[in-house]
Amino acid sequence: MATDETAVGRPERAARQIGDLARAASPGTWLGTKEDVRRTCDVSVGTFNEALRLAQSRGLVRVRPGPGGGLFAAAQSPLARLGNSVLALDTDETSVADAIRIRDALEPLIINDAAWHSSPADxxxxxxxxxxxxxxxxxxxxTAFLHANWQLHERLAGVNPSPMLRAMYTALLDVVRNHTTAVHAAEGHTTDELMQTRYEAHVELVAAVADGDPERIRGAIARHSVVHANDHRQADRTT
Known part of the structure; x- marks a missing residue:
């Protein structure tokens, strides 16, 4: 099932527009009020707020409140350049496979840290x-299932106290998200079975994070890793 325009993600497209505005300006340049930029992106307030969060997490813009405030182009820090360099990877299958492999290697750090730093609201x-x-x-x-899955992982990473880990993980997640075009179950299984198996693994992952028990977290991470072991066979990617 190919992704349609909605599934690709309006917040992601708006975040790219914000990034284009920021990159075209010198660091510190005023880009406009939040409402100005939202109208330029032609999205709803909720979509724009999510897009702005993405742009800020990538170190592309700064937001200043009050009179004379708004969005300003940010100087690219080494961490921001790291994340953007990952996003600039070629979109061939090898690059996406690398992104999946490295992202999966970072998952235990993301999940363990989420257990320590997640609030009840998180x-x-x-x-x-x-x-x-x-x-x-x-x-x-x-397709909607996969995007909800990615958003869950993005929120788990969002509470991480390490700017470097957040930048690397979310940039790698964006590579995978932006270049996955369809989802298929592995041979011998149905797509419904694939979704149910992944759903159950993520239910346990969130429960382990909420519980905070190290042994339960290790078990949930191990189960999650097994579920994602066949990612290459379950998703068609652009080449």
């Missing part, structure tokens, strides 16, 4: 993403 957002995954599963929509 846990609630993880569970909301599980609900979105369940809704997509029930609607037999593997």
């Amino acid at each position: 846990i609630a957002t993880y569970r909301a993403q599980l609900d979105a995954m369940a809704a997509a599963r029930d609607d037999a929509d593997p």
